[in-house]
Amino acid sequence: MSILSILFYAIAVLITASTAMAVTRRNMVHAVLYLVLSFFGTAMLFYLLGAPFLAALEIIIYAGAIMVLFLFLIMMIRMNKPPGEEFSLNQLLPALLISAGFMVGSMVLVGGNAMGRKALQAAQASPETFGIYLFQTHWITVEIASLLLLVALVGAYLLGRKVRRPSIQEREDMP
Amino acid sequence: VIVPLNHILVLSTLLFALGMFCALARRNLIMILLGIEIMLNAAGVAFVGAALQWRQMEGQAIVIFVLAIAATEVSVGLAAILAIYRRSGSTDPESGAAALQEGGPR
Numbered sequence: 090m091s092i093l094s095i096l097f098y099a100i101a102v103l104i105t106a107s108t109a110m111a112v113t114r115r116n117m118v119h120a121v122l123y124l125v126l127s128f129f130g131t132a133m134l135f136y137l138l139g140a141p142f143l144a145a146l147e148i149i150i151y152a153g154a155i156m157v158l159f160l161f162l163i164m165m166i167r168m169n170k171p172p173g174e175e176f177s178l179n180q181l182l183p184a185l186l187i188s189a190g191f192m193v194g195s196m197v198l199v200g201g202n203a204m205g206r207k208a209l210q211a212a213q214a215s216p217e218t219f220g221i222y223l224f225q226t227h228w229i230t231v232e233i234a235s236l237l238l239l240v241a242l243v244g245a246y247l248l249g250r251k252v253r254r255p256s257i258q259e260r261e262d263m264p
Numbered sequence: 265v266i267v268p269l270n271h272i273l274v275l276s277t278l279l280f281a282l283g284m285f286c287a288l289a290r291r292n293l294i295m296i297l298l299g300i301e302i303m304l305n306a307a308g309v310a311f312v313g314a315a316l317q318w319r320q321m322e323g324q325a326i327v328i329f330v331l332a333i334a335a336t337e338v339s340v341g342l343a344a345i346l347a348i349y350r351r352s353g354s355t356d357p358e359s360g361a362a363a364l365q366e367g368g369p370r
Contacts, residue, residue: 131309155338244339
């Protein structure tokens with residue numbers, strides 16, 4: 090067992106444990122913080138698997154931007170009542186069944202994959218080669234992604250602007 | 265020498281199942297969106313592992329686009345949750361749907 094594989098298993102345990110913690114937390118701020126830890130672990134994993142540029146992006150975009158957006162929203166939304174039951178039983182059971190079924194099915198698929206039994210050799214795609222590859226081969230996809238981000242910007246603005254009509258709470262306040 | 269690809273795929277499957285469970289079982293729109301994020305991230309892990317197995321940068325390029333889609337989805341999704349919250353006063357999926365039906369599209 091080489092040092093790299095020990096590192097892989099340590100990171101895998103960290104990611105799985107922190108994601109499991111995030112999924113089961115009742116307090117959403119705690120969940121987001123555990124998920125930040127999980128994304129840092131994923132960034133380490135990406136570095137280990139030879140994608141240093143993606144490791145940096147994972148920290149900047151996932152742990153930095155997306156999770157902070159979640160924190161903003163959680164702080165904007167005041168939970169006036171603590172939610173009584175977080176997991177209702179008639180929803181928990183099908184969810185457990187579906188995810189367990191998915192897991193069993195894909196474990197069977199992975200177990201039958203003889204091609205993936207050989208240990209991988211470590212390699213790195215330097216950010217420079219990766220960037221050249223991305224913009225030479227996938228330039229049109231990059232353009233489409235930028236268009237998608239523009240559409241998201243407009244959509245988020247449209248959804249998020251103030252409503253002129255009184256909301257339900259204000260209507261209740263009115264005599 | 266790192267681990268075989270199958271171990272990476274098992275890790276990715278575990279993460280995906282956790283995210284799926286989160287999206288299906290939680291009764292809160294924010295946690296559902298969080299579960300979708302976990303699932304996208306799990307797919308990214310599988311792609312990076314496959315990129316290393318076959319020495320192709322294709323997999324890493326796809327992860328970049330997954331990142332872009334995740335950012336898009338979160339920004340629009342959170343704005344929608346905020347709109348639902350303003351209208352119904354809760355982030356429960358059922359009450360949100362009820363409020364949208366009552367008010368209709370703006």
